[in-house]
Amino acid sequence: MSANSKKAENTAPSGIQVRPISGTIGAEISGVDVSQALPDEVIADIRQALLDHLVIFIRDQDITPAQQVAFVSRFGEPDIYPFVKGLDDYPEVTPILKLPDETVNFGGIWHSDTVYQPTPPMGTVLYAKELPPAGGDTLFANQYLAYETLSPPLRAFLDGLTAVNSAAKGASAATRSDRVANSGTGLAAEVMEAEHPVVRTHPETGRKALYVNTGHTVRFSGMTEAESTPILDFLYRHQVKPEFSCRFVWTLGSMVFWDNRCAQHYPVNDYHGHTRLLHRVTLKGDKPV
Numbered sequence: 001m002s003a004n005s006k007k008a009e010n011t012a013p014s015g016i017q018v019r020p021i022s023g024t025i026g027a028e029i030s031g032v033d034v035s036q037a038l039p040d041e042v043i044a045d046i047r048q049a050l051l052d053h054l055v056i057f058i059r060d061q062d063i064t065p066a067q068q069v070a071f072v073s074r075f076g077e078p079d080i081y082p083f084v085k086g087l088d089d090y091p092e093v094t095p096i097l098k099l100p101d102e103t104v105n106f107g108g109i110w111h112s113d114t115v116y117q118p119t120p121p122m123g124t125v126l127y128a129k130e131l132p133p134a135g136g137d138t139l140f141a142n143q144y145l146a147y148e149t150l151s152p153p154l155r156a157f158l159d160g161l162t163a164v165n166s167a168a169k170g171a172s173a174a175t176r177s178d179r180v181a182n183s184g185t186g187l188a189a190e191v192m193e194a195e196h197p198v199v200r201t202h203p204e205t206g207r208k209a210l211y212v213n214t215g216h217t218v219r220f221s222g223m224t225e226a227e228s229t230p231i232l233d234f235l236y237r238h239q240v241k242p243e244f245s246c247r248f249v250w251t252l253g254s255m256v257f258w259d260n261r262c263a264q265h266y267p268v269n270d271y272h273g274h275t276r277l278l279h280r281v282t283l284k285g286d287k288p289v
């Protein structure tokens with residue numbers, strides 16, 4: 001093993017391996033079978049890897065919805081997605097589906113999950129059930145770095161602000177249109193809006209992260225859309241720079257767990273004519289501060 005690969009791959013105290021996939025976000029974990037009742041030490045190491053790397057990837061898993069819910073429940077309380085029905089027996093498991101005749105992909109815009117809720121989910125766990133022959137990757141971006149790389153005057157300006165986030169923002173609402181049409185819960189997007197700090201402090205790491213996103217953020221509180229848009233547009237470009245990002249190439253049985261409090265994601269819509277199906281479970285979060 002070279003000195004570099006030694007540095008990159010870390011064996012955690014419980015014995016699981018954690019290997020970063022980029023310089024700034026994302027790590028693959030190996031040595032774990034999430035279908036099993038894992039010891040507390042393994043769960044603690046997975047949680048630490050999530051806090052350190054913001055998104056973690058566990059390949060080659062073979063699990064049922066019940067096992068996915070059981071695994072996710074070791075990290076908190078599963079939540080219910082408001083707009084699309086979950087599985088009949090497991091309402092907390094939402095199918096993330098794109099069919100061969102569809103052109104939009106669910107969540108196909110940079111975002112952190114359901115920021116229009118008063119207490120958005122702390123994390124999300126996806127499990128790959130069916131994949132296109134190529135494409136359908138998911139990108140992730142580190143929002144600690146997005147904040148830390150802004151100039152001090154801009155950070156000071158943003159630190160004191162809150163922003164309005166809406167489920168009805170057009171481009172984002174469009175990405176759920178097919179799923180809402182054939183398995184929607186009937187809830188109207190217009191009813192979900194929440195104000196949150198533009199810069200939130202992560203409750204576990206204590207680090208500050210940029211917390212606006214192009215999918216849901218409408219304007220800064222107390223400012224008009226016309227006043228907010230130029231600054232927000234700059235932040236949307238800045239916060240997903242390749243230097244803060246990684247790309248995960250799915251394989252069947254892959255599980256991905258990201259931290260919505262400090263990471264954004266973007267599923268790439270480049271696989272028209274093919275099916276892509278993942279099972280998603282989110283974890284309840286707290287009120288951003």
Ligand code: SIN
Pocket residue numbers: 096106107108124126137138265266267278280
């Ligand atoms: C989502 O935003 O939950 C979907 C992510 C994906 O399909 O990769």
